[in-house]
Amino acid sequence: MSPPNAQTPAKPGLSNKPVVYKDDNGNMQIDGMAALRELYGTFPKQGYTASDAEMLLFAEMIRAMGLNPALNEIILVPRRSNIARQGQSPQWITAAKPVVGYAVFLARADATGKLSGWKPEPILDEKTKALYAYKVTIWRKDWPDHPFEYTVLVAEIVGKGPMWQNRKQFMTMKTCIGQAFRLCFPAALSGMYLEEESESAAELIDTPAAPDAEQPAKPGLGTGRTAVEHKPGKPADAKVEKKEAVPAQPPRRVSIGTAEV
Secondary structure, X not given: OOOOOOOOOOOOOOOOOOOEEEOXXXXXXXXXXXXXXXXXXXXXXXXXXXXXXXXXXXXXXXXXXOOOHHHOOEEEEEEEEEOOOOOOOOOEEEEEEEEEOHHHHHHHXXXXXXXXXXXXXXXXXXXXXXXXXXXXXXXXXXXXXXXXXXXXXXXXXXOOOHHHHXXXXXXXXXXXXXXXXXXXXXXXXXXXXXXXXXXXXXXXXXXXXXOOOOOOOOOOOOOOOEEEEEOOXXXXXXXXXXXXXXXXXXOOOEEEOOEEO
């Protein structure tokens, strides 16, 4: 066994110098794109190696967001996506997408000094007791009277991979957390996406919404998604929650935990 402080032997072609590190000013720096690709952009199981463009995007996100891939704060994940239009034959492509750990979302939101608390709630179907939706409520210190509420329907986001089949509630919760926190703290989290989101909805990563843009509800959905507006007479960063109008839906009895709603 090597001594605790012994240097780890370098891989062939790689030096012992950290590939990603912070400089004297606290900014993330990268020592060599080839080494970065070797460590974080090569996927033998999938038979895929990230392209130059994908590695450049990954590197820029590391620098711009100050995230360290060695700590799993940001990683590249290869995903297959069908880019064919509806009605056309499937056309699959593989691309490596940068995704962020959900603990980063919580830490970044907390670092703003505006996070007061948050609460995730599973919503169960009243008859079957199966998971129907997930709701996340976030309290911001600058919105004391207007908590931010966000709900996702399981049918909209569920993926087909083994993790979704075996841990549907956990995966749905993390997806809801990612979408809710990104909308509630756009300045801190814009451009960051969770791995669960890339598995359930590839188009969400390909077409990120602009910061502070309102997210209109899809026609026919009554999920009560929230938008944010500036209230006259208050500073620009003093925001209140406004419920979007949604089309009427047939009555459906569901429960949150054991309480009926």
